[in-house]
Amino acid sequence: MFDHRLILFATPRQIGILDWRPGHMHWLGEFSADAEGLAAFRKIVISHAHLPVLLVADTVDEDYRSEVLPHVQGRARDELLTRKLKQVFRNTRFTGAWRQTRETTGRRDDRYLLAALPDAEWLTPWLSVLHREHLPLVGIAPLALACQHLLEKLREHSTHTLLACRLNNSLRLSYYHNGLLRFSRLIGGDTPAQLPGNAADEIAKTQLYLSGQRILPREARLHVLLLDPSGQLDSAQAQLSADPAFSTRLIDMSSLAHALHIPDAFLAATPEVAPLAAIAGQALKLNLAPRELRQHYIEFRWRRGLHTAAGILALFGLGLTVGYWLHAQDLDGQARLLAQQTQQFDARYQAIARTFPIQAMAPEQLAQTVSLARQLDGGQTDVPALLASLGQPLLAAPDITLDSLSWTDESLTSGGEVRVDLDAGLTTFDGNYRAAMQRIEEFMRTLQAIPGVRDVSLRSSPVNADSSSTLSGKTLNTDAASAPAARFSLSLLYREAKP
Secondary structure, X not given: OOOOEEEEEEOOOEEEEEEXXXXXXXXXXXXXXXHHHHHHHHHHHHHOOOOOEXXXXXXXXXXXXXXXXXXXXXXXXXXXXXXHHHHHHOOOOEEEEEEEEEOOOOOOOEEEEEEEEOOOHHHHHHHHHHHHOOOOEEEEEEHHHHHHHHHHHOOOOOOEEEEEXXXXXXXXXXXXXXXXXXXXXXXXXXXXXXXXXXXXHHHHHHHHHHHHOOOOOOOOOEEEEEEOOOOOOHHHHHHHHOOOOEEEEEEOHHHHHHHHOOOHHHHHHOOOHHHHHHHOOOOOOOOXXXXXXXXXXXXXXXXXXXXXXXHHHHHHHHHHHHHHHHHHHHHHHHHHHHHHHHHHHHHHHHXXXXXOOOOOOOXXXXXXXXXXXXXXXXXXXXXXXXXXXXXXXXXXXXXXXXXXXXXXXXXOOOXXXXXXXXXXXXXXXOXXXXXXXXXXXXXXXXXXXXXXXXXXXXXXXXXXXXXXXXXXXXXXXXXXOOOOOEEEEEEEEEOOOOO
């Protein structure tokens, strides 16, 4: 689809149009270079305005030069070729350069083929129609370049090849070195060369010219291919074969049609399509069209590239969407399977739960019972060890009198701790409550330092610090005998130290 294009075969007298795409071609006709022909050509062009156009020119006015230039690339090469083309062809509009090979010795310079159409005013009406209708012009190629691709289709690999092609009552002689175009000339139909005998003479003259210009080595043997749908060059083969400087090969139409994959009847009816079919779909190596004529094609390539990129992105997005959709479907299926398994497990659990005995107690009560059982299994409190631990600080504090000592096991703790309540008083109290509180805090720190004792707290003190209580007492000084007792109560947690 992307290679579909129009190929124009232009001569000073007429122009032919080939509608080509891979595996299919259709000859749209020939149009003469007059007002009627231009009008018919414009109708065809309008109906195919969406296709790129390649123009193949066949004219006597063409020039070829072989040049060896320094090996440069990029912008430097473009500037070098531009200067060289202006130097060689002056103000000629249709020029082009083709880098063919690179030298293998010395500086390894590049060998270029420079070509031009010095007098191509006859192309202006056709190009004007293409420009007005905004057809993308791929380029302008000489017929000799199309014939080079024709040699490739014929699998011709001779070192020095001269193709004698007769089309439209004209004889074109093109020389190829190792399959690359070096020189070409057209002999018009109004000359005596259209006679079979003179064709052999023109081939011999061309050989002398190539040897004189040192394009063809003097000792080289020239291999001549004769291509003539009308069969007028058959007699020239006998004359050339008699000369040891030539070797000849006559190309018949059936072999040519087979090489180009064209039906024999179609090729016999329109032999002009042979070089056009050979160059169609090939990269244009030698382009004679100036940049201003190729502007529509440059824009066409940008549009096609953007459309291609958009299509690729759309396909990628579609593929990604399909992938996510399939993944979502897979997850949905897994979710439904898990839901079914959950329902099955719930049903099995309910069936098993119905076989359980009836539970008369709440789970919280069962937890308390288990905790109490663990505590009972852990054994009773070691009373001697408890009294020994608390007795030491009491013996060390003779000013503190013990009134009562009680303990209870913490029923819901798993550490085996015992809560101890201690009621005591200061034996020597002179009414100085500040000193009494300091002595009680010192006694609490002593208890806190005993191993196994923690969370020592004051439950009641000689001084009632409650903000809601009523103040009472005397402001007069009293002796120690008449001072009230300094009573206090402590609470702590005790756990027997493990050996």
